[in-house]
Amino acid sequence: xxxxxxxxxxxxxxxxxxxxxxxxxxxxxxxxxxxxSDSNGATQTSDLTEGQKNKWALVETFQFQxxxxxxxxxxxxxxxxxxxxxxxxxxxxxxxIAIAGVQPSIKHIYSCDxxxxxxxxxTLSTNISDFKKVRTEKVxxxxxxxxxxxxxxxxxxxxxxWRLTDIKISGPSTFTINEFxxxxxxxxxxxxxxxxxx
Amino acid sequence: MKVxxxxxxxxTRILLFAIGIGLLSLLVSCGNxxxxxxxxxxxxxxxxxxxxxxxxxxxxxxSWKSDPPVNIIITSSVPSEYDSEILKAADxxxxxxxxxxxxxxxxxxxxxxxxxxxxxxxxxxxxxxxDLSNQQARTSVRWDSSKLQDADIRINAKNFTFFKEGDESxxxxxxxxxxxxxxxxxxxxxxxxxxTASVMQAYLKSQTIRNKPGAVDTxxxxxxx
Numbered sequence: 163x164x165x166x167x168x169x170x171x172x173x174x175x176x177x178x179x180x181x182x183x184x185x186x187x188x189x190x191x192x193x194x195x196x197x198x199s200d201s202n203g204a205t206q207t208s209d210l211t212e213g214q215k216n217k218w219a220l221v222e223t224f225q226f227q228x229x230x231x232x233x234x235x236x237x238x239x240x241x242x243x244x245x246x247x248x249x250x251x252x253x254x255x256x257x258x259i260a261i262a263g264v265q266p267s268i269k270h271i272y273s274c275d276x277x278x279x280x281x282x283x284x285t286l287s288t289n290i291s292d293f294k295k296v297r298t299e300k301v302x303x304x305x306x307x308x309x310x311x312x313x314x315x316x317x318x319x320x321x322x323x324w325r326l327t328d329i330k331i332s333g334p335s336t337f338t339i340n341e342f343x344x345x346x347x348x349x350x351x352x353x354x355x356x357x358x359x360x
Numbered sequence: 361m362k363v364x365x366x367x368x369x370x371x372t373r374i375l376l377f378a379i380g381i382g383l384l385s386l387l388v389s390c391g392n393x394x395x396x397x398x399x400x401x402x403x404x405x406x407x408x409x410x411x412x413x414x415x416x417x418x419x420x421x422x423s424w425k426s427d428p429p430v431n432i433i434i435t436s437s438v439p440s441e442y443d444s445e446i447l448k449a450a451d452x453x454x455x456x457x458x459x460x461x462x463x464x465x466x467x468x469x470x471x472x473x474x475x476x477x478x479x480x481x482x483x484x485x486x487x488x489x490x491d492l493s494n495q496q497a498r499t500s501v502r503w504d505s506s507k508l509q510d511a512d513i514r515i516n517a518k519n520f521t522f523f524k525e526g527d528e529s530x531x532x533x534x535x536x537x538x539x540x541x542x543x544x545x546x547x548x549x550x551x552x553x554x555x556t557a558s559v560m561q562a563y564l565k566s567q568t569i570r571n572k573p574g575a576v577d578t579x580x581x582x583x584x585x
Binding site: 300317 | 415417419422474475485487488489491492498499500501502503504514546550551552562
């Protein structure tokens with residue numbers, strides 16, 4: 163066999179191999195981006211599993227609001243969540259700061275028993291004053307909920323920039339919704355600013 | 361079958377071209393290996409970097425990126441007898457990468473308290489939070505868009521005493537060089553690493569010398585520097 167023919171066959175096989183590699187890598191990439199935005203900014207959920215679709219539908223109901231005195235987290239599904247859960251934990255993380263390699267955070271943990279006392283309750287609220295106070299108090303037991311701080315120190319200022327980063331539902335049905343999932347579903351983060359005097 | 365092997369210039373060029381395309385395709389396929397997992401607990405997160413034991417923000421490692429050396433001041437609060445230990449700790453990190461990653465110098469004229477002033481500094485703290493009396497030191501870092509902007513190291517001089525190389529009495533004391541080495545790790549962006557070979561383990565026992573970065577420290581550092 164002529165060496166040129168051998169090389170031509172090698173080239174054809176080579177291109178075939180390239181095609182296969184590109185097809186495989188592209189299909190993997192498509193799967194990875196199964197929830198990415200399309201050109202109109204709308205999110206596609208067609209490739210999600212049933213559980214993921216349920217989670218997506220839940221996150222779509224989330225609303226976040228802040229007033230000078232309160233932080234409000236609202237969802238129409240609050241009572242439904244509490245039907246199968248015992249605790250709802252909102253984790254707020256300080257942005258752009260880490261102490262000993264960990265971002266300071268404040269958790270507000272709500273009891274479902276308390277939430278279910280009033281079936282019209284759709285909103286979880288956090289008092290800004292309590293939010294500031296927990297820097298020094300570390301743990302604050304409130305009516306039907308408690309606040310806990312981590313990596314916040316009395317000799318350091320309370321960070322200004324915060325984000326609702328995790329929503330943990332605990333009980334027979336336990337799962338967590340993270341900041342990336344909130345961003346992908348709602349195309350925004352739940353960011354807020356706390357102006358504090360030490 | 362007769363096989364004719366003649367390596368003329370044209371054949372060699374075609375062969376090299378084919379090999380080149382093959383290698384290129386291999387690189388393309390490797391380049392798409394983003395660390396992504398899809399599951400009910402992590403539905404939409406994709407494209408984030410491997411943490412490599414670094415602080416992460418929005419899925420990206422936080423470091424000084426391409427800006428080393430990190431300049432750090434020894435403030436006037438720190439007893440000068442410990443300068444050599446602090447400088448040695450910096451040298452250890454520098455030798456890990458074979459480049460100047462950290463540059464430390466004393467500046468007694470610097471009077472700021474710890475805070476976000478974009479001045480990296482080491483402070484000797486005579487007061488410490490009562491609830492955290494077992495904390496030997498603490499490093500706070502602040503960043504902007506995953507690039508570090510400020511690092512402050514506080515050393516707990518209220519609840520701990522320290523020893524340095526050559527000291528005879530070490531009982532109940534903390535090896536300052538090892539402690540500062542750990543805190544400088546945080547200052548360049550590392551988190552705690554719970555491996556026995558790491559200098560980034562969370563707690564340093566008194567009288568223990570832990571001043572040799574392990575393989576995990578070196579490989580972690582190499583992700584960013």
